[in-house]
Amino acid sequence: MATADMFYYLLFLLWCVTALLVHFFIKTFLKSRNQNNLPPSPPALPVIGHLHLIGAVLAKSFQTLATHYGPLMQIRLGASTCVVASNAVVAKEIFKTQDLNFSSRPEFGSSEYFIYRGSRFVTAQYGDYWRFMKKLCMTRLLSFPQLDKFTDVLDEEKVKLVESVNGCAREGKLCDLNCELTALTNNTICRMTMSTRCSGSDNDADQIERLVKICLQLAGKLSLGDILGPFRIFDFSGNGKKLVGALQAYDRLVERVLQEHEEKAKKGFEEGERKDLMDILLEIYNDPAAEIKLSKNDIKSFLLDLFFAGTDSSSAAMKWAMGELINNPEAFKKLRDEINTVVGPDRLGQNFRYLPFGSGRRGCPGATLAMMVMHAAVGALVQCFDWKVKDGKKVDLTQGPGFAAEMAHPLVCYPIKHMNAC
Template sequence: MDLELNTNLIILITSFVSAFMLYALFKWFLREQGSTDATKLPQSPPALPFIGHLHLIGKVLPVSFQSLAHKYGPLMEIRLGASKCVVVSSSSVAREIFKEQELNFSSRPEFGSAEYFKYRGSRFVLAQYGDYWRFMKKLCMTKLLAVPQLEKFADIREEEKLKLIESVANCCGEGLPCDLSSQFIKYTNNVICRMAMSTRCSGTDNEAEEIRELVKKSLELAGKISVGDVLGPLKVLDFSGNGKKLEAVMEKYDLLVERIMKEREAEAKKKDGTRKDILDILLDTYRDPTAEMKITRNDMKSFLLVCFLSPAISIQFSI
C-alpha cells in the first residue's frame, strides 16, 4: 500500500514538473517569435530558456551591465529568469526617457515584495500614473519637499553635520578605527527623522529608533523576496518564508506609526505657529476638506516609509 502511494506521488510530482517545463518552454518560444513583430524591441543578448540572461550576470551587477552595453548598445532588454527589464546606460537615452517621454514611463511595475506590502496602492514612488500620482507629486513640489520647506531645516542639517564631524574627530583623537559607512548612515537617518517627525533616530531610545530598525529589516527582507522574481509563478509559494516575515514587520511598523499619528493629532493645537515637519503637513492635508484629493492614513504611512527607506537604499548602492 505504501509502495503504491509513493509511486503515485512520484508520478504526480513528475507530471507537475513536466507540465511546468513545457509551459515555460512554450512561453519562451512565443516570446522569441513575437520579437519579430512590427514593434521594434531593444537589442538583447542571446537568452537561455528559464534562466534568461542570468548566465551573463557576474558578481558585480553594474560591471556586467556595462560590458553588455558595450556590445548591445545603451538601451537593451535583459531577462532575469521570469522578469524582464530594460537597461539604460547612456545619459542621453535616460534624458529621453525621464524628460521627453516622462508620461510614457511615469507608471512603475511592481516587483517581488509587492504582494506582501501592506500599503499596496498607496506607494507614491511605484504608483501608476493617474490622479493620485499627480496629486502627490504636486504636494511634494509645493509643500513636502519644496525649497522653502527644506530651508526651514537647514539648522538641523548643520547641527547633525557638526555631530558627524565631532564623532569622527573623537575616533581619530583616541586612535580608534572609524566606520565611515555607519557614521554617514547615522547622519542621514537623523536628518531624515528630524525632518519627517522632529526626532532623532540614533543615540536615543525613542519611537524613531524603533521605526528605523523596522525599516531596515523590511528593506533586507524585501531584497530577499525580490530574488524570487526569477522564479515566475513559483514565487507565490514563498519557499524561504521571507514574505510572512515581511508582513509581520510591516504590521509592527503600521501600529507604531499609527500611534505616533494619533499622538500628533492630539497635540495639533499646540503646534500652531511652530515649524511643521513632514508628518504635520501630511496630517494637515489629510484633514483639509478643500484638498484636491483625499489622502488616506495608509498614504501617509507609505510616504513616511519612503522617506526612511531612501537614505538606506542610496547608501547601500553607493557602498
Template sequence: MAAITGSILFYSMSCLVLLICTMLFIAKSFSVQVLNSGTKPRTPPSPPALPVIGHLHLVGSVIPKSFQNLARLYGPLMQLRLGASKTLIVSNAQVAGEVYKTHELNFCYRPEFGSSDHDTYTGSYFITAPYGLYWRFMKKLCVTQLLSTSQLGRFTHVRDQEVKNLLDSLLQCSREAKACDLSLKLTSLTNNILCRTAMSTTCDAEHIYRLVRGCLELGAKLSLGEVLGPLAKFDLFGYGRKVAKVKGELDQILETIMEEHEKELSHKTCEEEERKDMMDILLQVYKDPNAEVKLKRNDLKAFFLEILLAGTDTTSVALQWAMAEIINHPGVLNRLREEMDSMVGTRRLVKESDVPNLPYLRAVVKEVLRLHPSAPFALRQSAEDCSINGYDVKGQTRTLVNVYAIMRDPQVWPNPEEFLPERFLEGNAMEMKGQDLSYVPFGSGRRGCPGASFALTVMHSTIAALIQCFDWKVKGGTKVDTTEGSGFSVGLAKPLVCYPITRLDLFSV
C-alpha cells in the same frame, strides 16, 4: 536515512515541477506573441539564453556593471530574460531620451514586485503608483510642500545639530586615537536627519533604521524572486511574509508617532506652525475635507516608509563614496580645503549658506554622483506598445535605464572611470535636474527623484565639515578599498574605517 532520502526526493520533485511550469509559461508567452501579430516583431538584440534561467548566468555580482559590459556587445538597447522575467536595458543617453522625453507619458509607470497578498500598503505607495490623479497629487505635495526649498529651510537647524553631533563623536575618536567606522556614522547621520525632518523624532531612529534595513534586504530578495514569473505570487521562499512582518512592526511605530502628532497638532502655536514637519503637513491634508484627493491613513504610512527606504541608504552610500574618493585623491582634498579656508576661513564651521560660494565642493559632489550614483537604475514600465531605437516594445514591458552605464559612457565622458571633479567646473557645470540625459544621478522627467535637493543639501554640508575639521588616515592601508559591493545599489564592498585626525576644533564655535 529514510527521512533524508525522502527530503531529497521531495526537494528534487519540487525543483522539477518548478522548472516545467516556468518552461510552459515561457513557451505559452512566445506562442501568444506570434499568434497575435501577423508579422514577427523587431525585438531588441539579446545574448544567447539558457533554458529556464535565461541570461541569469551572464549577470555578475555588481549588476549595473554586468549590464554595462553586456551593452558593449549587444548595443544600447537590449532585452534580457532573467528567469521568466523579460526586461529591456537602456545604456546610453540617446536611447534614454526616447524613454524620458519622446515617449515620456508612455513610460510614466513603474512595475511592482512581489505579491500584494502580504503587503498591507498595496495601492498606497507613491513611488510605484500608476501615473494618475493620486500620483500627481502626491508629487505636487512633494514639490510645493513636503520637499520644497522653504520646507528644507525650516529644518536647517536639525541638519546643523546632526552634523555637529557627528563631528563631536569624531573628535572623541581623534582624542583617543581610535579608528571609527565612518560608514555606520554616516548612516546614523542621514537616518537621524530624515526621522527628525519627516517626523520630529529620534527616539525610535535606530529601531526604525534596523527595520528599514530589513525591508531593503528582504525587498532585494523579493525582487529577485520575479525570475519565477507567475510563480512569484506564491512566495515560495517566504520573503513576502518576512517583509510583511517587518512592515507590520514599522506600521505600529508610525501609527504611534502619527497619534502623537495628531494630539499636538491642535495645540501648536503660530511659531510652531512655521516648523511643521512632513507628518504635520500630511495629517492636515488627510483631515482636510476639501482636499483634491482624500488620503487614507495607509497612504500616509506608506509615504513615510518610502521616504525612509529611499532616503537613508542612498544618501549615506553617496557620502561614503565621496569620502573614499576624496581620501584616495590628496590633490582633490587639498583643493577642497584651500577653497574652504579662502571662502570660509578657519575660525568658524562651514554652513549650508556657504555652499553657493564653494564651486569646487559642488563639482566634487557632482563627480561622486556621476561615478557612483545612489540609484544606479531608473525603473520604468511601458503602458502601450511603442517603438524605441527602431525596435518594437510591447506594453507592460519592464525597462531599466542603466544610469551607472550612461554616466560612464566613454563617448560622452573622457576618462569615464577616473575621479575628476574638474570636469564640472567652468563651462561644464551641469545641473542636477536631468535635462542633459548624459548626467542623470536623480533620474529625469516626471518620475525624477523629488528628494534631490534634500540629498544634495546633506551631502554638501557634511562633506565640507568633515574635510574642514579632520585629516584622515585609512586603517590598515594608505588608500580606501573602493571595490564595489554586490547587488543593485553598488555601495562600498567593505566598511569605510578610518582614523580621524583633528585639524580644526570648531565644534563649539
C-alpha cells in the same frame, strides 16, 4: 502510507514541470510575434533567461553586456523582462523625449508582499494619485521653504557628526564612516518627519529605523517568483513572510506616532511652532476639500519610502564621495580650498551621463534634501579632518551587490583633526 506520499510528491513535481513548460512555450510564442520591436539581446536560457550572465554587482554586469550588445538592450531576469539603457543619448531619449511613455512603474521583486500596495508613491502608476503626491512634495513637503525651516536641524546633526568623528581623532581610533553617515541621514529625516532623533535613542523612532533596515534588506532580495513566474504565489525562501512581518511591526509603530501627532494637533500649535512632515500629512488627511483623499496607509507608505531613500541611497553616495576624495589627495585639497574660500553656485543641471536622482517626471522629489545633507556632511568631513587609511593603503572602492550601489567593504579610516578648522 509511504506509497501515497510518494504519489503526491510525484504529482506535485509533474505539475511544476508542466507549468514551467507551458509558461516557457507561451513566452517563446509571444516573443516570436514581437521580435521585430525588441532591442538586441544576448542568447537566453529557458526559464532563467539571462541570469547566468548576471554577477553579484548588477551595474557591472550590465556594463559588460552593453559593450557587446549596445547602449539599449533587452535583458530577461527569469520571468521578468527589462530594457537596459547605458549611455547619455539613450538616457536623454527616455527621460526627456519619451518621458511620458516611461512614467509608470512595473511591479517587480518583493512588491507583492508590501502591505501598502496601491498606496506607494514611488512605485505608483502615472495617474491622478501620483500627480497629486508629486505636487504635494514639490509645494509643501519637500519644497525649498519647507526645507529652509529645518536648516537648524541639519546644522545640529552636522555638529554631532563632527563631534563624533573628533572623538575618534582625539583617541587615535578608527572611524566607521558607514555608521556615522547613515546616522546623520536617518536622524535628519527622523527629525524632519516626526521631530525626534532615531539612531541611538531607544524610542519608537529608533525601532522604526531598525525595521526599515530589515525591510530594505529583504525587499532587495530577488524573489524566486521573478525567476519562475508561475510560482510567484509561493514564498519558497520565506523572505516574503519575514518582509510582511517587518512591515506590520513598522505599521504598528508609525500608527502610534501618528496618534501622538493627532493628539498634539487637537491641542493646537503655538504661534511660530514648526510643523514636521507628519503634521502636514495629517492636515491633508483631515482636509475634506483635499484634491485627493489621503489614507493612513498613504502616509505610512510615503514615510517608508522617505526612510528607504535616507538609509540607502543618500548615505551610499556620501561614502563613495569620501572614498574617492581620500584616494585622490589633489581633489581633496581642491575641494577644501574651495570650501575655505568661496563655494560656487549650485551646478546640478541636466547631465544625462550621471543621473543620481533620475530625471523627468519620475525624478526623485527629495533630490534637494539629499543634496543639502550630502553637501553639509561631505563638506564638514573634508574641511575639519584629514584622513588616513589603515596600513597606509587606499580605500577599497570595489562595488558591492544591491540596488543602492553600496561599497563592498566598510569605509573605515583614521581621522586627523585639521588644525583648528572645527
